[in-house]
Amino acid sequence: MDESKKEEKIDRSDFMKATIVGVGGLIGIAYGLPAIAYVVGPAAKQEAGDWIELGSTSKIELNTPTLFKTVVETQTGWIKTQEEISAYVLTENGQDFTVLSNVCTHLGCRVRWIDDEDRFFCPCHNGAFSKTGTVIGGPPPRPLDRFENKVEDGILYIRRGG
Amino acid sequence: MLTTFGNWLDDRLGWKSVWEAIFLRKIPHVNWLYTLGSATLFVIINQAVTGILLTLYYVPTPDHAYDSVVYITTQLPMGWFIRGLHHWGASAMVVLVVLHMLRVFFYGAYKYPREVTWITGVLLFIITIGFGFTGYLLPWDQRAFWATTVGTRIIGVAPVIGDWMLRVARGGEDLSAVTLARFFGTHVWVLPATLLILVGIHLYLVIRNGISAVPGKDE
Numbered sequence: 202m203d204e205s206k207k208e209e210k211i212d213r214s215d216f217m218k219a220t221i222v223g224v225g226g227l228i229g230i231a232y233g234l235p236a237i238a239y240v241v242g243p244a245a246k247q248e249a250g251d252w253i254e255l256g257s258t259s260k261i262e263l264n265t266p267t268l269f270k271t272v273v274e275t276q277t278g279w280i281k282t283q284e285e286i287s288a289y290v291l292t293e294n295g296q297d298f299t300v301l302s303n304v305c306t307h308l309g310c311r312v313r314w315i316d317d318e319d320r321f322f323c324p325c326h327n328g329a330f331s332k333t334g335t336v337i338g339g340p341p342p343r344p345l346d347r348f349e350n351k352v353e354d355g356i357l358y359i360r361r362g363g
Numbered sequence: 364m365l366t367t368f369g370n371w372l373d374d375r376l377g378w379k380s381v382w383e384a385i386f387l388r389k390i391p392h393v394n395w396l397y398t399l400g401s402a403t404l405f406v407i408i409n410q411a412v413t414g415i416l417l418t419l420y421y422v423p424t425p426d427h428a429y430d431s432v433v434y435i436t437t438q439l440p441m442g443w444f445i446r447g448l449h450h451w452g453a454s455a456m457v458v459l460v461v462l463h464m465l466r467v468f469f470y471g472a473y474k475y476p477r478e479v480t481w482i483t484g485v486l487l488f489i490i491t492i493g494f495g496f497t498g499y500l501l502p503w504d505q506r507a508f509w510a511t512t513v514g515t516r517i518i519g520v521a522p523v524i525g526d527w528m529l530r531v532a533r534g535g536e537d538l539s540a541v542t543l544a545r546f547f548g549t550h551v552w553v554l555p556a557t558l559l560i561l562v563g564i565h566l567y568l569v570i571r572n573g574i575s576a577v578p579g580k581d582e
Contacts, residue, residue, distance in 0.1 A: 235441035236416055242440040278420070279427070279434035 243278065252351070252358040255288065258295070259355060266291045266301065266314045266321070266332055273361070288348055288359060289314060289321075291332060300348040300359050301334045307341040321345065384570060391576035396470075399463035400569070406456045407562065410494075413449040414551065421501070423547035425540050428503035453495055460491050472575040480568040483561050490558050497550040503543060511546070512538055 211219075255269045266289035275284050291299045301321075305312050310325035320337060321330040329338035334345035348359035373379045420439065422431045435442040464484065467473055473481035500511040515538070519529035534541030 232412060235444050236412075238440040239416060239442055239445050240419065242442075279430035279438075 251361055253361055255357045255359055257355055258352055258357050261290050261292055264293055298350050300350045302346040306343045390574055393577055396466045399459055399466055403459045403463055406452050406459060409448060409452045413445050416445050417449060423543050432502045456491055457495060460488050470578055476572055483565045487561050490554055494554050497546040500546045
């Protein structure tokens with residue numbers, strides 16, 4: 202028997218080893234992949250960007266940010282919670298609206314419109330924003346976030362999550 | 364490369380002799396019934412892996428238990444699969460343990476010098492039943508609630524101390540948040556810890572004493 206023939210022959214022990222490694226690998230994959238999907242699942246899930254009703258546009262003063270509050274139901278895991286969303290609405294002509302998030306872009310505190318000073322102020326680290334949301338003082342790295350919005354039958358809607 | 368690393372490690376750990384003792388030990392010529400113990404071990408590992416994964420989402424309180432189980436089963440990717448493996452694995456484990464026990468019993472494999480292996484095996488059987496009993500309550504649905512109501516009532520039938528044991532099992536007069544919490548704690552801490560120790564002893568003895576041959580017709 203020459204060398205090449207010898208290599209072709211698989212004995213019982215080698216066959217068992219290959220089978221154990223093969224079947225073991227398949228079992229590992231059968232557990233591993235579902236386990237990964239199961240663990241990262243909730244992180245991969247995005248909130249649906251549905252429209253939220255803010256309120257009637259007739260209440261909005263021209264050129265002054267007006268605060269709107271609305272309650273939305275959110276589901277985290279198996280728990281439904283009521284979450285209050287606040288947004289400042291600004292309009293120059295009563296037709297085109299800018300809806301600003303009241304969440305400071307620095308570290309997430311809530312900003313407040315101060316009429317006398319003509320600016321948004323964040324009490325946590327003295328961040329200040331102009332009425333259109335641009336940064337005019339303090340540590341915030343970028344302007345206030347804006348919500349996508351639309352008006353239907355005089356009711357202002359914003360899109361959830363931006 | 365791998366062999367060099369294996370040798371380097373062996374010089375320090377002596378793992379090769381351990382490997383040989385476990386996987387290259389001499390065994391008599393046996394049949395497929397001798398795989399029931401290994402099959403049980405496989406299911407135990409299945410229960411441990413899927414059980415750990417389930418605890419990532421399951422919450423053992425009356426106001427969340429059922430909802431979190433529904434969430435696992437219907438909302439999470441592969442949640443139904445993980446829970447299914449744990450659910451059916453539980454039944455498979457009881458069946459396999461019983462079959463394994465019957466094989467050992469009818470082959471007389473419990474006799475000298477394997478009595479202690481048998482005794483640890485009997486304890487492992489009881490622990491398996493304990494796993495089944497405590498795990499059954501955890502989904503906190505109607506079936507779980509009433510099955511455990513009945514199951515704990517059986518404890519109460521014992522003479523003299525029955526009523527007291529019933530109260531200990533339930534953590535009070537009725538099934539409550541206390542019952543669910545203690546069943547959960549028992550299911551994921553007390554029983555697994557005990558199982559691990561006993562399986563360790565059981566397997567050590569199987570390897571130390573070797574396995575018995577299939578008895579001959581005239582034995």
